Amino acid sequence: MSDVVLSVEQIDVYYGASKILFGVDLTVQRGRTLALLGRNGAGKSTTMKAICGIAPPRRGRVAVHGKDVAGRAPHVIARHGVGYVPEDRQVFPLHTVEENLTIAAKPGMDGARGWTPERVWESFPLLAELKTRRAGLLSGGEQQLLTIARTLMGNPDVLLLDEPSEGLAPIIVQEIGRLIRALRETGVTIVLAEQNMHFCLGLAEDAAVIDKGHIVYANTIEALRADPEVTSRYLAI
Template identity: 75%
Template sequence: MTGGTNGSTAGDVILKVEGIDVFYGASKILFGVDLEVGRGRTLALLGRNGAGKSTTMKAIAGIARPRKGSITMEGQNLAGERPDIIARAGIGYVPEDRQVFTMHSVEDNLLIGMKKGIRGQEDWTLERVYDTFPILARMKDRRAGLMSGGEQQMLTIARTLMGNPDVLLLDEPSEGLAPIIVQAIGDLIRTLRETGVTIVLAEQNMHFCLGISEDAAVIDKGHIVYRDTIAGLRANEEVTKRYLAI
């Protein structure tokens, strides 16, 4: 693995992934993946399509169970636990395919996700969500299935925040969206970062991550091949050409 300083270790580590192997059937997808995420920081997990980004996110969220390794949140090993237990431990997961409840209203989708945080915090309420996502306030009575892809992406992020997570996992939030919506999602992530939320962002689009993330890890063929700050990655032409160029 290449890289100078490990930017993701800056500050207090809130989430640590150590040596996880993940299989889909007989096919091994992740090979000893290691990640560290500093409290209040934003880590971009970058790689081409099929590199293992989404599988890493699913493993952290409990959807893909590792056969080996540990996933530690605030000192608690969550590897192999059910997704609901992991969510209650403070990890919120926004999947790449959005998964809204299409027949329910926007507000019902938000209420479905509502719970107190691990320390009993209720930082994210309906009122705060509507202040942060004014488009959702205007559409609160609309069926989620009638929303555009970008609007659904906003809704899934907001629904996850209603669970008051300490760590927010965003899987390919810019994928398939119009440039103006991608910009809005980027602005939203910057706003969330300023509130102190710890974010792990899985993305193919390095340019999308440049103004959002502080730290970066690059995954290729199920291996973490580079870790540094996002600025360090941007300056490393060899790594960006080898692992991120389309």
């Protein structure tokens, strides 16, 4: 069996008549974490949406476990093992934390239900104290934790995290970093879209840099860290 869980091949994505992604390629190995890095507006979120079916590619291939899912409906792609944590969280505001988890619960591709509410309370102690609170009353950081937990309730093989640290208090950013490290240890494959390379150090093994809709660099995160020309040209604020 191939170790490639997710493969993105030469995808072009448009918003209306505007072309946003130009021949984007990504390969994510089983159990590894890939950091997709770039400035605001570089194409990170569009890449994530293309993978999960929200912004279907007009050209190219998105393969999950070797099966092309490009252009399929988001719920179909989710059933193939892709979990998506959007940048804007999108919790169900009138439902409690626990109800948000229940809504999203489904078995993984192999029928496993490794993620249950009980496991969430153990892994997300901050949420355990808030299980009966309406999601719309949570802080931004608490909503981010809830969105990650809700996605995990679908028992995904590939977890897409879109800007999980953006605009959050340092204590929540630290908690999200801890969670990503813990998820790595369980074998979950992760794609982490971020502007902040320093947040990804110690979390990701691999890195790809996107700029103006093009992948301009792909290597290990340590190789990127040691390449000041690339970081200065494409990642410096």
